[in-house]
Every structure is written in structure tokens, then in C-alpha cells.
Amino acid sequence: MAVRAGRRQYEMPLRSELQLCGSVCINIVSEAGASIYSVSPEASKEMPDLDPNLRSAVSIARRVQDPLAELVKIEPKHIGVGMYQHDVSQTLLKATLDSVVEECVSFVGVDINICSEILLRHIAGLNANRAKNIIEWREKNGPFINREQLKEVKGLGPKSFQQCAGFIRFNQEYIKTFCSSKKTELGSHALLTKAGTQGKKKSKPTPCASRQPNPLDQTCIHPESYNIAMRFLSFIGGNASDIGKSDMQTKVNAVIQKEGLEGTAKRLNTTVHTLQLIIDGLTQPEGFDIRTDFDKPDFKRSIVCLEDLSVGTVLTGKVENATPFGVFVDIGVGKAGLIPVRNITEAKLSKVKKRRSLGLGPGERVEVKVLNVDIPRLRITLDLIRVL
Structure with missing residues (x-):
């Protein structure tokens, strides 16, 4: 699988790659915000030895694996939330967008033992300091065994625990494996102590020996x-x-x-x-x-750039932006195509997606037909077939 962004410099290498290997699939991934992330303190901390261009590529590839975990590292307004985002109160916009991100992260939940510090910041009840303290506790003491251990984290009081506990998840298989290995180490150490140093006080058991995994911790309860x-x-x-x-x-x-x-x-x-x-x-x-x-995700094989398009070609894409004169759709050729507003009719909208207006929203998947391709001016005109 090849992962591509909407950057034109990637088009020719991918086209050559497809010609050499017919089985290669391409996943269309939005590159919005990747450049800003690549020069951020978070990216420098995660990938200190990589060039910003390579950090962007890594970020784009990670979006295929887990879009939410990667996109939370970027301020929502840098991901492209509309043409008129600068015309509204920036304070209200940030508060609203942050609230939506927090809601999304909470709905999905996070695995406390593998999640990033940035992802933790978006959990209800946690902030930058508490998230940092959780990561430091994990690095010092090893993985969390159960939710109760969160109470041991510095700065995480009863109220914060009450707010965040329900959104924290635990991989039970990983926890059981970890505890089993710790018990094995303890057993070997105890045997050695008994054989070679009789009379000395027994060492205190590690926290894992006294704390047991709780199966309910893997649930939303x-x-x-x-x-x-x-x-x-x-x-x-x-x-x-x-x-x-x-x-x-x-x-x-x-x-x-x-x-x-x-x-x-x-x-x-x-x-x-x-x-x-x-x-x-x-x-x-x-x-x-x-x-x-x-x-x-949409996986494509042959059409990767503007030159591959022809009138009548039917494609699937994702709405990138909506304007009063039409909707821009990412069809995976490095340039968004425009569906003129006159081509968005009630008959083409699915019954379950009918709304007060005939507008399509960002992120919606659509099937479109190419009406016109203007390569010199980098313009693509599309007709809406249906909303997927």
C-alpha cells in the first residue's frame, strides 16, 4: 500500500510505482495540517532526528492507522474547517472545536498504556500537566494495571479521577502478560534469595503482586x-x-x-x-x-494525478469544503474537484441524509462523475451521482 497526500511532487513517483507494480494500492489521505505539525514542539519531541518533510510523511501515514490519535496533535483550525473560519471569534471557535475533539476522544476512549501525552490532554478531567504526570508515572512505574492506580498520579484528585476514569481503557491481555512476567521474575528472585542469603529479610513485593487487573476496566463502565x-x-x-x-x-x-x-x-x-x-x-x-x-478508507489503483482523468470517469471522493457556489471534493489527484451547486439536487441525496438545506458537509463520501478537466488551469468540474 502506498500512502499519498495531495502534494503534486508525490504524483510522478507514485505513477511510476504503479506502472512497475500493478498490485500497488493508494489510500487517499488529507495532508491538512501536516506541515504545521512537522515543525511543532510535539513533532520535534517524537521524531528529533527526522527532517520536517519526513515528519510530515510519517504523520500522513499514521492517519491511515489511527486518524484520531494523529489529528489531535494539530489544532483543529489548521485541519481546514471552512473558508470563513477567520471571520468568527477566534476564542469561541477554539473553544467549540476543542469541545468537539474532546467529545470524539471520550467516545472512542484511550488505552492508558500506549496513548500519547497529547491524546490524554483531550480526555475530560485532564489537562497538559495531568497528562504529563500520567506519562511520567507510566515511564517510572511501568504500565497501569487498573484504573485505581490513576489516583496515585500527582495532581490527579478525586474530581479529576471521576471525570476521566470512564474514558480510560486497558488491554487485558497485555496486562495479564505483564503481571505474569513480573510474577515469574519475583519467583526466580525469591528462590535465589532463599538459597543464597538465608536469614535476610524478604524483599517487599512489587506493586504488581498486590494489584490485580480488573476486567471491568476494559469497558466503558x-x-x-x-x-x-x-x-x-x-x-x-x-x-x-x-x-x-x-x-x-x-x-x-x-x-x-x-x-x-x-x-x-x-x-x-x-x-x-x-x-x-x-x-x-x-x-x-x-x-x-x-x-x-x-x-x-478509499483505496485506488490507477488514477493518481490530473492527467489520468477523462470526461465521464466515475470516482469516489470525500467532501473537503463547502461554499455558496459549490462543493469541493478530494478525489485523490492532488487537486480538489468542484461540484457546482446546481448539480446538487434533492434526488441525488440519500433519504437518510436529507436535511434542511441541500448542502453537503465536509467529510461526507460521495460518488461523482468527471464533467470537465482543465489541466493548464488545474480545474476539475464534477457531477454528483449520489452520497455514499
């Missing part, structure tokens, strides 16, 4: 609701080790079908909303990511 979650597990005859498995879904369905959601909530002395969150957390597979249901 907040620690405040762990009590209710355990009572619900007992009520359905389930076990915490079965979280995310098909058996758990079967047991939950059987009880809810018999007792009803409201009836079960009353039995557990909780609200229907809390119970539903607990059910979601227990039944979602391990490592569940809300983004799995999102649209997959």
Missing part, C-alpha cells in the same frame, strides 16, 4: 457503577471473565427478555440509563471501537 455491574453479573449468572463473549450476550438477552429493562433496573436499584451503559460495556467485544462501523 465507570468505576462508580462497578458495584451495580457486579450485582448485575450475579443476577444473570455471569462472570467478569466472560465480558465481551457471546455467552455474556446470551445471558443478558435472556434476563432482559424475561424481566425487562425497567424491571431489572428496579431490582438493582439503579436507573435504566445506567443499566443500559452497563449492558453495553459487558456485551461489547474486547477492544471494541465505535469507529469500526464508520466508512472505510
